Amino acid sequence: xxxxxxxxxxxxxxxxxxxxxxxxxxxxxxxxxxxxxxxxxxxxxxxxxxxxxxxxxxxxxxxxxxxxxxxxxxxxxxxxxxxxxxxxxxxxxxxxxxxxxxxxxxxxxxxxxxxxxxxxxxxxxxxxx
Amino acid sequence: xxxxxxxxxxxxxxxxxxxxxxxxxxxxxxxxxxxxxxxxxxxxxxxxxxxxxxxxxxxxxxxxxxxxxxxxxxxxxxxxxxxxxxxxxxxxxxxxxxxxxxxxxxxxxxxxxxxxxxxxxxxxxxxxxxxxxxxx
Numbered sequence: 001x002x003x004x005x006x007x008x009x010x011x012x013x014x015x016x017x018x019x020x021x022x023x024x025x026x027x028x029x030x031x032x033x034x035x036x037x038x039x040x041x042x043x044x045x046x047x048x049x050x051x052x053x054x055x056x057x058x059x060x061x062x063x064x065x066x067x068x069x070x071x072x073x074x075x076x077x078x079x080x081x082x083x084x085x086x087x088x089x090x091x092x093x094x095x096x097x098x099x100x101x102x103x104x105x106x107x108x109x110x111x112x113x114x115x116x117x118x119x120x121x122x123x124x125x126x127x128x129x
Numbered sequence: 130x131x132x133x134x135x136x137x138x139x140x141x142x143x144x145x146x147x148x149x150x151x152x153x154x155x156x157x158x159x160x161x162x163x164x165x166x167x168x169x170x171x172x173x174x175x176x177x178x179x180x181x182x183x184x185x186x187x188x189x190x191x192x193x194x195x196x197x198x199x200x201x202x203x204x205x206x207x208x209x210x211x212x213x214x215x216x217x218x219x220x221x222x223x224x225x226x227x228x229x230x231x232x233x234x235x236x237x238x239x240x241x242x243x244x245x246x247x248x249x250x251x252x253x254x255x256x257x258x259x260x261x262x263x264x265x
Contacts, residue, residue: 020199043166045165046165046166046167047165047167047168050162050165050167051167051169054162054169054173058169058172058173058176059176060174061177061179061180062176062179062180063216064179064180064183064184077136078140079140079141079188079192080187080188080189080191080192081138081140081141081144081185081188081189081192081205082138082140082141082143082144082188083188083189083191084184084186084187084188085141085144085145085148085184085185085188088145088148088151088180088181088184088185089144089147089148089151089182091180092148092152092154092155092177092180093134093149093151093154095155095158095173095176096151096154096155096157096158098160099155099158099159099169100158100161102145103161103162103165103167107165109193115247127205
């Protein structure tokens with residue numbers, strides 16, 4: 001469950017970062033031409049990509065308890081309060097794993113979006129190194 | 130305070146300790162995200178607080194209700210179906226009566242399956258079994 005959600009967060013962050021960079025090639029290259037470091041030119045897209053990957057998990061936390069409960073634990077006779085707390089722990093772990101996965105994926109994508117000479121290599125039609 | 134903690138079920142006290150560790154880990158991730166300009170502190174803190182309070186509340190309510198009869202089970206399942214319908218209807222805010230439509234759909238799907246499981250004996254009509262399976 002944790003690996004599956006980390007996988008989804010990774011995919012969402014990568015897709016969002018790729019789409020944002022591809023859609024703002026002109027802005028990024030303008031920044032590079034004016035002397036900005038590559039990380040600064042794509043900083044807003046890093047933020048939106050990580051936030052987009054975290055959003056479903058944050059919503060999952062907010063809606064806990066209204067629909068889902070740890071059925072297996074209750075059927076096996078565990079305390080309902082402990083089953084509820086355990087469900088919260090599982091979802092909090094999913095949030096943490098997804099946050100780390102989304103952040104690491106986005107930062108690695110950022111590193112690969114530019115060449116060693118600080119040129120943008122990710123643009124429409126070109127996949128880059 | 131110490132007397133209060135001693136009066137609680139041991140599992141619940143352990144669970145709260147484990148939840149504190151989970152929250153600390155999430156806050157660590159939030160601090161890491163903040164370092165890279167991703168600001169989710171307020172929303173994460175709010176989501177964690179809401180999630181924990183809601184789950185403890187549901188656990189307490191279930192602990193009280195799980196000794197009831199079949200009518201209580203049906204009422205709980207109807208309540209959960211309505212909550213699910215409200216969540217599903219948010220995907221289609223432009224549709225008139227989206228909540229009712231979603232309620233009918235979720236109730237139709239869930240009731241057919243639960244009735245089949247009861248008829249085949251896979252589930253018993255015991256509230257302790259029916260409610261957790263129905264709402265999970």
